[in-house]
Amino acid sequence: MKYSEMDKQALESEKQKCVERLRKYSKDDISLDLSRGKPSKEQLELSMKMLDVLDHHSLLDSESGQDCRNYGGLDGIPEAKRLLAHMMGTHSVNTIIGGNSSLTIMYQLISHGMTDGICGSTPWQEVKGRKFLCPVPGYDRHFAITEHFGFELVPVPMNSDGPDMDVVEKLVSSDDKIKGIWCVPKYENPTGIVYSADVVRRFAALKPAAEDFRIFWDNAYCVHNFDGKCAEIPDIISECDKAGNSDLVYEFCSTSKITFPGSGISAVASSPANLIDIRAFLKFATIGPDKINQLRHARFFRNSAGLRAHMKKHAAIMKPKFDAMYKVLNEELDGLGIAEWTVAKGGYFASYDTLPGCARAVVEMAAEHGVKFTPAGSTYPHGNDPQDSNIRLAPSFATVDEIESAVTVLALCTKIVSIDKLLK
Amino acid sequence: MKYSEMDKQALESEKQKCVERLRKYSKDDISLDLSRGKPSKEQLELSMKMLDVLDHHSLLDSESGQDCRNYGGLDGIPEAKRLLAHMMGTHSVNTIIGGNSSLTIMYQLISHGMTDGICGSTPWQEVKGRKFLCPVPGYDRHFAITEHFGFELVPVPMNSDGPDMDVVEKLVSSDDKIKGIWCVPKYENPTGIVYSADVVRRFAALKPAAEDFRIFWDNAYCVHNFDGKCAEIPDIISECDKAGNSDLVYEFCSTSKITFPGSGISAVASSPANLIDIRAFLKFATIGPDKINQLRHARFFRNSAGLRAHMKKHAAIMKPKFDAMYKVLNEELDGLGIAEWTVAKGGYFASYDTLPGCARAVVEMAAEHGVKFTPAGSTYPHGNDPQDSNIRLAPSFATVDEIESAVTVLALCTKIVSIDKLLK
Numbered sequence: 001m002k003y004s005e006m007d008k009q010a011l012e013s014e015k016q017k018c019v020e021r022l023r024k025y026s027k028d029d030i031s032l033d034l035s036r037g038k039p040s041k042e043q044l045e046l047s048m049k050m051l052d053v054l055d056h057h058s059l060l061d062s063e064s065g066q067d068c069r070n071y072g073g074l075d076g077i078p079e080a081k082r083l084l085a086h087m088m089g090t091h092s093v094n095t096i097i098g099g100n101s102s103l104t105i106m107y108q109l110i111s112h113g114m115t116d117g118i119c120g121s122t123p124w125q126e127v128k129g130r131k132f133l134c135p136v137p138g139y140d141r142h143f144a145i146t147e148h149f150g151f152e153l154v155p156v157p158m159n160s161d162g163p164d165m166d167v168v169e170k171l172v173s174s175d176d177k178i179k180g181i182w183c184v185p186k187y188e189n190p191t192g193i194v195y196s197a198d199v200v201r202r203f204a205a206l207k208p209a210a211e212d213f214r215i216f217w218d219n220a221y222c223v224h225n226f227d228g229k230c231a232e233i234p235d236i237i238s239e240c241d242k243a244g245n246s247d248l249v250y251e252f253c254s255t256s257k258i259t260f261p262g263s264g265i266s267a268v269a270s271s272p273a274n275l276i277d278i279r280a281f282l283k284f285a286t287i288g289p290d291k292i293n294q295l296r297h298a299r300f301f302r303n304s305a306g307l308r309a310h311m312k313k314h315a316a317i318m319k320p321k322f323d324a325m326y327k328v329l330n331e332e333l334d335g336l337g338i339a340e341w342t343v344a345k346g347g348y349f350a351s352y353d354t355l356p357g358c359a360r361a362v363v364e365m366a367a368e369h370g371v372k373f374t375p376a377g378s379t380y381p382h383g384n385d386p387q388d389s390n391i392r393l394a395p396s397f398a399t400v401d402e403i404e405s406a407v408t409v410l411a412l413c414t415k416i417v418s419i420d421k422l423l424k
Numbered sequence: 425m426k427y428s429e430m431d432k433q434a435l436e437s438e439k440q441k442c443v444e445r446l447r448k449y450s451k452d453d454i455s456l457d458l459s460r461g462k463p464s465k466e467q468l469e470l471s472m473k474m475l476d477v478l479d480h481h482s483l484l485d486s487e488s489g490q491d492c493r494n495y496g497g498l499d500g501i502p503e504a505k506r507l508l509a510h511m512m513g514t515h516s517v518n519t520i521i522g523g524n525s526s527l528t529i530m531y532q533l534i535s536h537g538m539t540d541g542i543c544g545s546t547p548w549q550e551v552k553g554r555k556f557l558c559p560v561p562g563y564d565r566h567f568a569i570t571e572h573f574g575f576e577l578v579p580v581p582m583n584s585d586g587p588d589m590d591v592v593e594k595l596v597s598s599d600d601k602i603k604g605i606w607c608v609p610k611y612e613n614p615t616g617i618v619y620s621a622d623v624v625r626r627f628a629a630l631k632p633a634a635e636d637f638r639i640f641w642d643n644a645y646c647v648h649n650f651d652g653k654c655a656e657i658p659d660i661i662s663e664c665d666k667a668g669n670s671d672l673v674y675e676f677c678s679t680s681k682i683t684f685p686g687s688g689i690s691a692v693a694s695s696p697a698n699l700i701d702i703r704a705f706l707k708f709a710t711i712g713p714d715k716i717n718q719l720r721h722a723r724f725f726r727n728s729a730g731l732r733a734h735m736k737k738h739a740a741i742m743k744p745k746f747d748a749m750y751k752v753l754n755e756e757l758d759g760l761g762i763a764e765w766t767v768a769k770g771g772y773f774a775s776y777d778t779l780p781g782c783a784r785a786v787v788e789m790a791a792e793h794g795v796k797f798t799p800a801g802s803t804y805p806h807g808n809d810p811q812d813s814n815i816r817l818a819p820s821f822a823t824v825d826e827i828e829s830a831v832t833v834l835a836l837c838t839k840i841v842s843i844d845k846l847l848k
Contacts, residue, residue, distance in 0.1 A: 036495070038494055038495050039494065041491070044491070044493045044494060047493075048480035049480050051478045051479050051480050051482065051716075052479045052480050054475045055475050055476045055479075056472035056473050056475050056476050058475065067465070067468070068686075068687075069468045069471075069684045069685075069686075069687065070462055070463065070468060070684070070685050070686070071460070071462050071680075071685040071686055072686075099523050099524065099714075100523065100711070100713070100714045101710055101711045101712075103709075103710065103711055104709055104710050104711075107708055107709040107710070108709075111535055111539060111709075114538075114539050114549075115535060115538050115539060115549060115573060116572075123549070125538075125539060125547070125549050141708075144708055145708050148540075148705070148708045149539060256495075256711070260493045260494070260716060261493070261494050261495040261711065262492075262493075262494070262495055262496075262711055262712050262713070262714060262715055262716075263492075263493065263714045263715065263716040263717065281572070284531060284565075284568055284569050284572045285527075285528055285531040285532075285535075286525055286527065286528050286531075287524070287525045287527055287528075287680070287685065287686055288525075288686050289524070289686070290523075290524045290686060290687045290714070290717070291686055291687065292475075292684060292686075292687040293687065293714070293717070
């Protein structure tokens with residue numbers, strides 16, 4: 001029975017039960033953290049053998065013949081380009097390998113737009129009122145980069161198959177101050193949503209008012225499925241080509257959640273013109289990415305099949321955690337009309353919505369009982385969720401037992417806060 | 425006998441002999457490269473055991489207890505901070521670890537000045553006619569960064585103990601559009617000059633007109649001596665403190681020429697206020713540097729003594745190369761009055777000066793005989809050496825035999841070009 005259909009007495013009795021049950025969870029005894037998309041120790045163990053791939057006996061030449069131990073090369077070695085290009089579903093020729101973080105490449109590109117201008121356009125620093133589209137809920141670190149560089153962040157609602165393309169098309173085609181959009185096309189952070197083929201093609205066919213508008217296509221979870229079958233979406237780069245929009249997109253990926261976060265390799269893929277524009281500033285910004293670490297990754301995985309096999313091991317660890325989370329959510333909250341959540345089939349997150357005006361209070365109450373969630377609002381530009389309803393769930397780092405406890409606390413807090421709201 | 429004191433006949437005869445000798449060197453037979461400051465393969469071998477330091481049995485926790493395999497930490501791990509701080513002669517608390525290249529940190533800092541402003545000052549992008557001081561001869565990649573960001577590059581002459589401080593003091597104190605200066609204080613690129621204590625202290629005591637003026641103190645060769653005794657210079661950071669100028673300097677170093685170029689670790693050291701300013705943009709620009717590679721370096725060297733012992737092995741490889749170079753230069757050119765060169769006691773380079781107007785012709789003629797030098801002019805801002813006399817010598821990558829041949833070609837070309845000039 002929905003809470004909204006219950007009378008005052010029933011609600012008060014229900015609240016009493018929840019308060020009673022919540023007493024079991026005290027921050028003196030428990031300290032659980034579902035706030036960060038960190039791989040668990042068990043996942044990190046999966047890549048430990050990568051540390052054995054190179055030793056002092058190894059020949060550290062790339063397949064190109066280049067000595068990976070020395071200076072040289074802005075693009076990365078061919079075997080690393082191939083590995084990450086194929087992971088994204090594109091070609092080596094479209095790909096440049098970066099350092100240990102794709103976020104750094106994104107930051108560099110926005111910074112490049114600010115000071116140099118994209119492909120010779122007016123530097124964004126000179127564009128007063130510059131804007132960036134932010135599908136919501138989304139990834140706080142994306143939003144933060146553009147906030148740092150003084151963009152007005154324009155929220156765009158998410159549907160179940162991706163951003164609302166009617167809104168995106170209308171905004172992008174009518175306002176030349178809009179310079180880009182943040183996208184996580186597969187297993188989005190935090191919704192877990194996979195963009196539909198139609199959404200991908202509508203992105204590729206955008207007709208931006210600004211010549212220097214770019215889609216920032218962060219394919220961070222492109223191979224991170226839970227059930228052995230990876231969602232397939234059209235390759236954005238070839239779709240842009242087909243639509244006569246070759247220069248519209250920058251695509252990103254990394255191995256941060258495949259091998260070791262912070263010690264992985266990253267990549268950007270784009271059109272020939274964009275890659276020329278990127279190399280033109282990269283040659284000043286770096287002596288080139290870490291080729292030994294590229295070699296280590298390329299030899300560890302060997303090829304896409306090796307990578308897929310590795311991701312199955314991740315999935316075997318991740319799936320039970322998400323299952324445990326959904327089980328508690330369903331048992332505790334199904335049919336009450338006070339919370340909704342997305343069911344992710346990959347990635348690191350799910351998105352959870354309370355009744356409007358409850359998210360902050362729920363997160364605060366959970367913290368009082370020893371359970372930490374991502375701060376409410378952080379999935380929105382400037383940390384401001386106008387509905388105050390969204391909470392990001394990140395169960396990867398915790399154990400199944402911890403997740404059961406943490407999500408039980410989440411559910412109980414949601415119930416109590418919702419009842420208080422309904423009784424007001 | 426000096427060429428300038430020889431008569432026409434003697435010069436023509438001398439030229440004839442040189443042409444004769446140069447015939448032995450044909451680009452069909454030889455291909456020598458003294459253009460790049462690359463470690464040789466023999467040097468790279470010195471660090472191969474670093475690849476064995478971590479394997480799948482290793483505990484990858486930092487001494488702080490942090491799991492280096494996972495996300496977290498903007499500053500780097502304590503053992504890496506200590507290693508690089510002590511290498512520079514400063515303290516961990518002043519130090520942030522970067523990625524695989526100190527050049528990237530320098531680029532990021534200039535870029536930060538451009539878009540954000542240094543410590544809250546006006547963004548440099550808004551400063552028309554912004555300038556940067558470039559001691560000459562100097563490092564082309566330094567100059568290139570500031571050229572890329574639209575600075576006017578102002579050359580400053582080098583004395584034998586560092587930049588001409590009379591010039592530096594006068595310029596810096598009188599012009600608030602001057603926002604920084606590039607310095608390589610030890611074994612400078614390309615002169616090999618070590619700054620004197622007096623020069624270091626005069627730098628620390630500068631009274632810049634611009635509040636956001638910064639010294640870019642690239643201590644790239646701080647431990648790279650040839651003869652077991654490293655030149656000691658005052659610690660710029662504590663000197664700035666003493667002078668009441670704490671925020672005046674950014675100091676940089678890396679292991680690029682200690683372990684593997686491109687796969688090393690780097691650092692920036694500065695004042696508390698500057699480090700706060702740096703972290704304030706770094707938190708958007710990166711998920712943090714590669715902690716596993718930091719751990720690999722820290723465990724390989726253990727401490728400063730381990731690092732010094734390692735540098736002695738580099739010196740044993742480098743010294744014979746520089747000795748071979750000087751031997752040929754002395755034998756071929758001493759007393760002729762047509763060339764001068766610096767005698768480096770560390771670093772990767774020496775600086776070679778022809779008669780004015782000869783450097784380009786010498787480099788071109790050498791190339792025709794199979795020997796490649798750094799393009800003449802590249803040690804000056806915008807690649808423009810107004811005297812056309814400076815050539816950078818980089819003997820690290822070649823073998824002793826190759827160096828003897830290459831420097832012989834250099835000497836012969838210098839003689840021929842000089843005679844042609846004198847006979848004109």
